[in-house]
Amino acid sequence: MERNEFIKSLGLGVALVCTGSCFSGCGKKSDSPEPNKPGGGPVPPGTGVNVDLNTQILAVGASIVVSGILFIRIASGNTTSSFAATQATCPHQGGSLAFIEANNYIQCSLHSSRYTTAGAILAQPNDGGTTSALKTYPLTISGNTLTATA
Numbered sequence: 547m548e549r550n551e552f553i554k555s556l557g558l559g560v561a562l563v564c565t566g567s568c569f570s571g572c573g574k575k576s577d578s579p580e581p582n583k584p585g586g587g588p589v590p591p592g593t594g595v596n597v598d599l600n601t602q603i604l605a606v607g608a609s610i611v612v613s614g615i616l617f618i619r620i621a622s623g624n625t626t627s628s629f630a631a632t633q634a635t636c637p638h639q640g641g642s643l644a645f646i647e648a649n650n651y652i653q654c655s656l657h658s659s660r661y662t663t664a665g666a667i668l669a670q671p672n673d674g675g676t677t678s679a680l681k682t683y684p685l686t687i688s689g690n691t692l693t694a695t696a
């Protein structure tokens with residue numbers, strides 16, 4: 547093999563090695579976990595999401611977000627009619643929803659749409675868009691555990 551041919555073949559080999567490592571690096575998925583979401587992310591349909599009634603949403607008007615579900619205590623007592631459970635993100639553009647106890651409605655943090663605790667629309671978004679009714683979840687109680695089925 548001539549010197550020039552040897553150098554050319556060496557250069558081609560180096561180029562192939564560099565290209566291969568670049569492609570394998572580009573295809574690698576990130577190992578970093580998803581950022582934390584308050585209340586956890588949504589769960590698959592049919593999954594039970596629990597609230598401990600010994601320690602959570604004890605007072606009328608209290609609310610909590612667990613796994614993408616907004617739980618609200620709407621009356622005293624521990625029967626299913628004492629609670630409401632709706633989606634925790636707005637159907638309009640995904641803003642977070644919060645129960646406003648003083649006004650007895652659920653409000654979006656992004657464009658201020660408002661809903662009843664049963665999920666009906668009280669006010670459309672303030673950006674001129676339209677929203678839809680909130681998803682609500684069936685509730686059961688076993689002992690002191692309130693469960694919404696996603």
Ligand code: FES
Pocket residue numbers: 636637638639640641654655656657658659670671672677
């Ligand atoms: S995202 Fe809720 S009103 Fe726009």
